[in-house]
Amino acid sequence: MSLKGKAWKFGDSISTDHIAPGRYFHLRTNLPELAKHVLEDADESFAAGLEPGDFVVAGRNFGLGSSREHAPRIIKLAGINAVLAQSFARIFFRNAINVGLPVLEVDTSGIEPGDQLEVDLEAGEVRNITRGETLAFAPLPPVMVKILADGGLVEHFKKYGDFNLKSG
Amino acid sequence: MGSTLAEKIIAEHVGRDVAPGEIVVTGVDVTALQDGTGPLALQQLEELDMVRAVNPGRTILFMDHAAPSPRKELSNAHQVLRSFARATGAVASDINEGVCHQRLVESYASPGDILIGADSHTCTSGALAAFATGMGSTDVAIGIATGRTWLKVPETLRVVVSGEFSQGVCAKDLMLHLIGELGADGATYMAMEFTGPAVERMNMSERFTLANMAVEAGGKTGLFAADATTRAYLEEQGRGEDYRQLGPDPDAAYTLTLNVDVDGLEPTVAAPHTVDNTMTAAAAAGRQVQQVFIGSCTNGRIEDLRIAASILRGRERHPHTRLIVTPASRRVYLQAAAEGLLKDFVEAGAIVTGTGCGACVGVHGGVLGDGEVCVSTQNRNFHGRMGNVKSYIYLASPATAAATAIAGEIVDPREGYLEPQG
Numbered sequence: 252m253s254l255k256g257k258a259w260k261f262g263d264s265i266s267t268d269h270i271a272p273g274r275y276f277h278l279r280t281n282l283p284e285l286a287k288h289v290l291e292d293a294d295e296s297f298a299a300g301l302e303p304g305d306f307v308v309a310g311r312n313f314g315l316g317s318s319r320e321h322a323p324r325i326i327k328l329a330g331i332n333a334v335l336a337q338s339f340a341r342i343f344f345r346n347a348i349n350v351g352l353p354v355l356e357v358d359t360s361g362i363e364p365g366d367q368l369e370v371d372l373e374a375g376e377v378r379n380i381t382r383g384e385t386l387a388f389a390p391l392p393p394v395m396v397k398i399l400a401d402g403g404l405v406e407h408f409k410k411y412g413d414f415n416l417k418s419g
Numbered sequence: 420m421g422s423t424l425a426e427k428i429i430a431e432h433v434g435r436d437v438a439p440g441e442i443v444v445t446g447v448d449v450t451a452l453q454d455g456t457g458p459l460a461l462q463q464l465e466e467l468d469m470v471r472a473v474n475p476g477r478t479i480l481f482m483d484h485a486a487p488s489p490r491k492e493l494s495n496a497h498q499v500l501r502s503f504a505r506a507t508g509a510v511a512s513d514i515n516e517g518v519c520h521q522r523l524v525e526s527y528a529s530p531g532d533i534l535i536g537a538d539s540h541t542c543t544s545g546a547l548a549a550f551a552t553g554m555g556s557t558d559v560a561i562g563i564a565t566g567r568t569w570l571k572v573p574e575t576l577r578v579v580v581s582g583e584f585s586q587g588v589c590a591k592d593l594m595l596h597l598i599g600e601l602g603a604d605g606a607t608y609m610a611m612e613f614t615g616p617a618v619e620r621m622n623m624s625e626r627f628t629l630a631n632m633a634v635e636a637g638g639k640t641g642l643f644a645a646d647a648t649t650r651a652y653l654e655e656q657g658r659g660e661d662y663r664q665l666g667p668d669p670d671a672a673y674t675l676t677l678n679v680d681v682d683g684l685e686p687t688v689a690a691p692h693t694v695d696n697t698m699t700a701a702a703a704a705g706r707q708v709q710q711v712f713i714g715s716c717t718n719g720r721i722e723d724l725r726i727a728a729s730i731l732r733g734r735e736r737h738p739h740t741r742l743i744v745t746p747a748s749r750r751v752y753l754q755a756a757a758e759g760l761l762k763d764f765v766e767a768g769a770i771v772t773g774t775g776c777g778a779c780v781g782v783h784g785g786v787l788g789d790g791e792v793c794v795s796t797q798n799r800n801f802h803g804r805m806g807n808v809k810s811y812i813y814l815a816s817p818a819t820a821a822a823t824a825i826a827g828e829i830v831d832p833r834e835g836y837l838e839p840q841g
């Protein structure tokens with residue numbers, strides 16, 4: 252599967268408070284409304300400006316902080332194809348896979364805001380069309396590949412009625 | 420080769436030896452949700468047609484982040500949790516009870532347990548030698564309905580603490596210092612295991628503070644061996660029968676060992692806007708502060724309140740500095756009342772709120788104004804954490820926070836605030 256879109260660039264240490272601010276706590280039961288504020292505290296223009304299929308591109312330790320699964324959910328709900336970062340905080344990383352949002356560990360330092368990207372999940376590659384560069388991303392653990400391929404953990408359970416994580 | 424504490428607990432659950440990096444599907448003993456993450460979890464169970472709790476007495480739904488509810492959407496969220504509890508027999512920990520992590524250590528977590536909670540500071544219960552970790556709503560929902568979860572067996576980072584804390588310096592200062600050294604991702608996906616002579620001497624409250632903030636270094640959990648102190652704590656909570664001795668094997672293999680000496684450690688703060696942005700309180704001194712918050716799952720226990728009250732007693736807050744005190748749980752609140760601490764706080768000009776997360780999460784009860792600075796005993800100072808992206812949060816110990824409330828600016832509590840007044 253290949254995903255295409257343009258890059259929105261963020262820095263290091265983007266927390267779940269940046270992504271789904273606590274002042275919108277009351278919107279946690281209304282995800283479409285909460286999604287209108289996605290990443291608002293990191294870039295106020297993001298939610299209104301993004302186009303479906305765009306990518307969130309960030310630095311180190313993306314998603315640090317709380318366990319709120321709402322964070323990856325509203326990124327996905329807003330139409331973001333995938334998050335690319337140098338590294339991820341682990342609770343966020345796992346939540347993203349559980350909700351079916353691809354999260355890719357890749358060297359994002361050469362990606363500039365607005366660059367056109369194409370991500371090939373099978374090949375494990377990010378192609379920066381604007382810059383004519385190809386970057387390899389770290390492969391996901393097989394368990395996560397499986398959950399992601401099923402469309403998230405709920406879909407995985409619908410399919411198998413249980414954990415079915417043996418790979419190969 | 421022996422096992423670390425994390426490996427040992429997981430191995431007991433899966434019935435065979437495990438090694439770091441391995442993926443296991445394991446039973447879980449305690450599952451927890453809170454009012455921010457719970458409704459989504461329960462929605463997932465509905466979608467899966469799995470509205471059930473396999474272990475209802477150890478499935479706890481906490482109403483603590485918005486307690487009491489400041490708006491109707493959150494009141495409705497509370498209704499969702501209460502009705503799930505009624506339908507399944509799960510425990511509803513209502514708005515009077517306190518912060519989830521404090522309630523978990525008081526009444527639910529035991530040595531050797533695997534505990535998953537839809538809140539990142541679930542790692543707090545690691546201080547009782549429970550493999551306790553935060554996960555998202557869906558993971559915990561599945562844990563509630565099936566009694567199981569999947570885990571990657573983590574590598575272990577051992578932290579060996581030696582030396583003696585000097586007066587006015589405590590576990591919070593140590594943990595802030597450590598996170599400053601490690602970085603906010605320095606222990607990513609590792610279990611942290613705390614040990615050493617200074618740890619053996621620590622009371623449970625101090626151990627909870629360290630375990631609580633393991634996640635601020637990226638850690639999966641923060642573990643302590645169960646020892647005589649653990650036993651005494653569980654006995655005090657009326658559940659001595661839940662104690663068992665549990666520790667790592669002497670020949671366990673650690674990915675990394677960090678030695679820390681607390682001799683000469685100074686009161687430490689984390690400056691805005693990351694927890695690893697640490698410096699001594701002396702280096703941050705002089706920064707004017709509009710609000711001080713003493714509470715949260717990190718430092719809202721009776722031991723913390725005693726320290727704060729000993730500094731505030733007979734003194735008054737600075738007129739430009741609001742002071743909010745939030746006991747972590749009902750038990751803590753009652754104890755503080757019995758000891759007269761609440762009176763000390765109110766006389767010093769504080770507002771003492773009901774139990775719960777209070778101002779920590781920016782939902783209500785202490786939201787900061789534009790440009791305001793808060794010194795808080797909580798565990799996070801991210802942009803917007805206390806409800807306003809235009810505000811600044813410094814994390815500190817109860818002693819530093821209390822002294823700051825009096826001075827109106829950040830101070831080192833050893834600068835004349837430790838001596839009793841009046």
Ligand code: SF4
Binds near residue numbers: 484540716776798
């Ligand atoms: S007190 Fe703060 S950190 Fe602790 S559970 Fe509540 S919101 Fe989270």
